[in-house]
Amino acid sequence: MSQLRPSALILTAFSLTASLLASSALAQVPGDDVNLRPDPAVACHVGLYRLADGGWVDVAPLPEAGLRWRRLDGSSGRMTQSAEGLWVSTLGGTRRVEGPQPQLGACGEDRIVFEGRAGRRISQQVQDVVFTGHGGTRLTGRLILPPGSGRAPIMVEVHGSEGANALDFNVFQRFAPASGVGVFVYAKRGSGGSEGRYTQDFDILADDAAAAVTEARRLAGRRAGQVGLHGGSQAGWVTPLAASRTPVDFVIVDYGLAYSPLTQESDLVAQGLKAKGWGPDVLAQARDITDAMGAFVASNSAVGYEGLDAVRARYGAAPWFADVKGGFTGMLLNATNDQIRAILPQYDVGTSWTYDPLPVLSGLNTPMLWILAGEDTKAPPEATRQRLIDLSAQGRPITVMQYPGTDHGLTRFETAPDGARTSLGNPPGYFQAVLDWAKTGRLTGGYGDGQVLACARMQRAGCSRGR
Structure with a gap:
């Protein structure tokens, strides 16, 4: 393979990154949004x-x-x-x-x-604070309590994989307190005045979330009622892990996953191939590719490039090869090894690629509500749904709810002729389900077209936190 001069290698890396950002294969360089700020004019x-x-x-x-x-x-x-x-x-x-x-x-x-x-x-009861997270890192946070002086439940809001400052962009921090639920929100490390470097290391992020729970209770004092963790997407890995490290009264996960990030990648590739009409034989061959790519990224390229070269040589001429996408697999397949070496540092954010949440979910006694997006194209829900239903049936305190016709972010959508989806907003009932669970630990009545798939402890009169 020809070697590029350093200057040419840098230009190639920038060119490749730009093309990736413009494609659907990869949304952005991880953490590239840590400096996003609201429009100051408005x-x-x-x-x-x-x-x-x-x-x-x-x-x-x-x-x-x-x-x-x-x-x-x-x-x-x-x-x-x-x-x-x-x-x-x-x-x-x-x-x-x-x-x-x-x-x-x-x-x-x-x-x-x-x-x-x-x-x-309306004005709100806001307390800003700096507290200490994993490794002594100073994080910026904010507690917003409902009006009055009585006790109130508090949701500690945990980031997804986005780097953008939650103090600016978290969507629950204003309307949840107005609905009787306090919120503690904090800026992920590396954003919004928080020290440290953006990371997707679940151990570090779980320690930060656990520290946020402690700080929320301290700030709320006598007003603290039930205190729990709430978050979406990547928070599906982080919040149960944090709950295993500090006492919390509940966990709410929106559109998260109950299996490893590498399994997510394999499912994303399979989901894309199915959408193109490819059958089980192609999916089985594509698994060889995702296995090789997974081993490569999980080792931070320590396993070498031989596996990448092997699957390119074996399947490169296959008619379905161009339809292999996923989160990173398509990128690696279609980049040269020199290009990968150039851009890899941008994507090395300590991601816990092999983390399997099953041991934590199996041993956690904290009541959990999981709300899944039925047509999620970023976190395919099938395996997560079945794993959670099985755990609930085995007596774990897990309630599972799903909104059909929603994508990642629990957003309703319309589909363009080319298959692109555009958000139309969240489904009726979703916000209320989160708030009711935080306030009462129960799902009662209707929540739009949300479907309850499993109830904690099989309670038929309403799904509860089991207290």
């Missing part, structure tokens, strides 16, 4: 607005121009300001001017008009 409007009828609408920042409004029923829209000063709302993640068209007052006026109802921004 940050003055961020807050929770109480409407005249007693309902609310949350106005959240976006890392680019504009804002996002959101309601308890999961509806949302992106807001941008026209040249005439009017706010224009586009449905969900689409570009269609559709649905409510909220109008905000000038900065400092703290007012909104939403579907003809006037509203005012």
Whole structure:
């Protein structure tokens, strides 16, 4: 294989990274978003607005121009300001001017008009803090409690794999306290004023989350009721691990996985091939590829490049080879080894590739609610769903809920002719299910089209935390 000059190698790495960012094979370099910040031109409007009828609408920042409004029923829209000063709302993640068209007052006026109802921004009980996480790293956090002086449940919000500062972008920190549930939110290490370096090492992140639980209880003092962990995606690995290290009263996981990241990658490749119409024989051969790629990334390339070369040589001419994608497999297959050497350091964030959560889930007595996205294209739910249902049937305190027709992030979506999905917002009932579980430990009544697949301790009168 020809060797590139250092300058050419750097340019090649930049070129390859740029092409990957533009493709669906890989969303971004891990941690590349740690410096994202809200649009300062409109940050003055961020807050929770109480409407005249007693309902609310949350106005959240976006890392680019504009804002996002959101309601308890999961509806949302992106807001941008026209040249005439009017706010224009586009449905969900689409570009269609559709649905409510909220109008905000000038900065400092703290007012909104939403579907003809006037509203005012409400103040919240906020305490900012710096606390110590894994290895003495100083992390920035915030406790927001419901109004009043009584005890309240508290959700400690745990990041997914994103690096962006949760103090800016966490979606529960305003409307959960307004609904009677306190929130402790903290900036992941390396973002938002927190020290350290962005990482996907689950042991480190679990220690940080456990430290956040301790700090939340300390800050809340006598007001602390049931304190638990809540998070989505990567937090599905981190929150149960943290719960095994510090006492918590509950765990809520949204669109997470109950198997290893390497298994996730294998399932992602298989999911993509199935979508292209390939059958079991191709899936079996593709498993050879994901095994080789998994061994390579899990060892941080210590196993060498021979396995990559072998599967390229064996399957490179196969008609399905170009349809192999996944999170990183397609990237490695289609890059030269020199290119991989150049870009690999950007992707080395200590990911716990081989971590299997089953021992923790099997031994954890903390009541858990898992909410799965039925058509998740980033965290294929099939194996997780079955594993959780089996654990619940074996007596583990696990309740499993699923929303059909939702993708990662528990978002409803529309599908373009090329298969691309665009978010339409969250499903009705999802936010309420999270809040009810944090407040009462039960799922009662209906939560939109959410389907309860397993109840902790098989309780038929409503799924509970088992207390």
